[in-house]
Amino acid sequence: MTDIPVRVRPEIAALPAYKQGKQAGATAYKLSSNENPFDPLPGVVAAVRDAVAFNRYPDALAARLRARLAERFGVTDDRIHIAAGSVSILYQLAQAVASVGDEIVLPWRSFEAYPGIVTVTGATPVMVPLTDAAAVDLPALAAAVTDRTRAVFVCTPNNPTGAIVTQADFDAFVAAVPSDVLIVLDEAYVEFVTDAAAVKGERVIAAGHDNVVILRTFSKAYGLAGLRIGYAVGHPRILDAARSAGIPLSVTAQAEAAALASLDAEDDLRERVAVVARRRDLLVDRLREIGWDVPTAQGNFVWLPAGDRSLEVAAAFEAADLVVRPFACDGVRVSVGEEESIDRVVEVAASVRP
Numbered sequence: 238m239t240d241i242p243v244r245v246r247p248e249i250a251a252l253p254a255y256k257q258g259k260q261a262g263a264t265a266y267k268l269s270s271n272e273n274p275f276d277p278l279p280g281v282v283a284a285v286r287d288a289v290a291f292n293r294y295p296d297a298l299a300a301r302l303r304a305r306l307a308e309r310f311g312v313t314d315d316r317i318h319i320a321a322g323s324v325s326i327l328y329q330l331a332q333a334v335a336s337v338g339d340e341i342v343l344p345w346r347s348f349e350a351y352p353g354i355v356t357v358t359g360a361t362p363v364m365v366p367l368t369d370a371a372a373v374d375l376p377a378l379a380a381a382v383t384d385r386t387r388a389v390f391v392c393t394p395n396n397p398t399g400a401i402v403t404q405a406d407f408d409a410f411v412a413a414v415p416s417d418v419l420i421v422l423d424e425a426y427v428e429f430v431t432d433a434a435a436v437k438g439e440r441v442i443a444a445g446h447d448n449v450v451i452l453r454t455f456s457k458a459y460g461l462a463g464l465r466i467g468y469a470v471g472h473p474r475i476l477d478a479a480r481s482a483g484i485p486l487s488v489t490a491q492a493e494a495a496a497l498a499s500l501d502a503e504d505d506l507r508e509r510v511a512v513v514a515r516r517r518d519l520l521v522d523r524l525r526e527i528g529w530d531v532p533t534a535q536g537n538f539v540w541l542p543a544g545d546r547s548l549e550v551a552a553a554f555e556a557a558d559l560v561v562r563p564f565a566c567d568g569v570r571v572s573v574g575e576e577e578s579i580d581r582v583v584e585v586a587a588s589v590r591p
């Protein structure tokens with residue numbers, strides 16, 4: 238990398254620059270980042286407006302939110318860790334457990350941040366292909382674990398394909414993985430899941446597996462992506478290690494206040510989530526009707542397996558003012574957004590059907 242003026246670790250220099258879901262123009266729908274199309278939940282704006290002590294550092298532990306989440310999960314406060322988005326916790330956990338010579342096993346294709354998070358630690362990402370149904374292949378993940386493995390990431394519903402991991406399969410997976418290997422259950426989209434067979438973090442916590450940490454976020458169903466706040470539930474010593482690897486004071490008082498207010502609006506949340514889930518199921522049905530082999534979708538997004546045509550398909554969406562997310566050679570992810578966007582999505586999908 239001759240254009241970098243200082244000596245940067247070669248594996249870092251080789252990482253692709255972070256690519257955010259494209260912003261949308263005034264007339265376009267932004268369906269590229271799995272965001273929530275709704276306004277903040279009732280009470281959130283007022284809570285943020287009231288949190289004006291900008292001259293003070295925030296509470297490093299976000300203790301009020303921590304206590305509230307601990308109560309909700311039926312655990313002690315030290316089993317909750319809050320950070321500036323769940324992606325921060327992924328970085329922290331990876332830093333805490335892995336370094337040069339180690340491996341972290343992850344499904345692929347999955348959340349696009351995973352491989353880079355591993356590379357930054359100096360460890361090697363071991364990327365395990367999805368099943369033919371575009372689901373995380375748990376037996377294959379377990380089989381990829383070696384003496385060098387320090388963690389396994391499991392994403393459910395899997396971003397970007399949408400398929401879930403079942404509770405039964407997850408339980409078998411935990412039993413198959415050595416108990417000194419960290420398992421991260423990334424449930425960023427759990428609130429949208431309607432399949433009763435899906436794994437549920439609450440059940441995993443109740444089972445008392447010390448090596449499993451679950452990740453949740455306020456970015457998706459709760460609609461607080463812009464405020465950056467997410468959390469982990471797990472063993473206190475693992476969460477201490479994550480905190481030690483993180484940047485202190487990253488969670489703002491405003492984000493904490495917004496999260497607390499959101500938790501007060503659970504009925505509204507449930508209603509909105511149900512709307513998105515129904516919209517998603519309808520969209521899947523319509524896409525299948527016109528010939529797209531859309532896998533099970535349990536998040537707030539759908540997956541068009543466009544293969545080599547992904548960039549061309551995404552360009553067709555963009556030409557219709559629909560900003561979507563292509564993953565070259567694999568497919569195109571379309572977030573479930575505003576109701577008015579749905580007909581347009583189906584129309585474009587029909588024009589580029591397989």
Ligand SMILES: Cc1ncc(COP(=O)(O)O)c(C=O)c1O
Binds near residue numbers: 322396423453
């Ligand atoms: C699977 C998954 N995990 C984690 C995240 C990170 O979310 P945040 O950092 O906003 O909490 C995302 C965001 O897209 C995601 O898709």
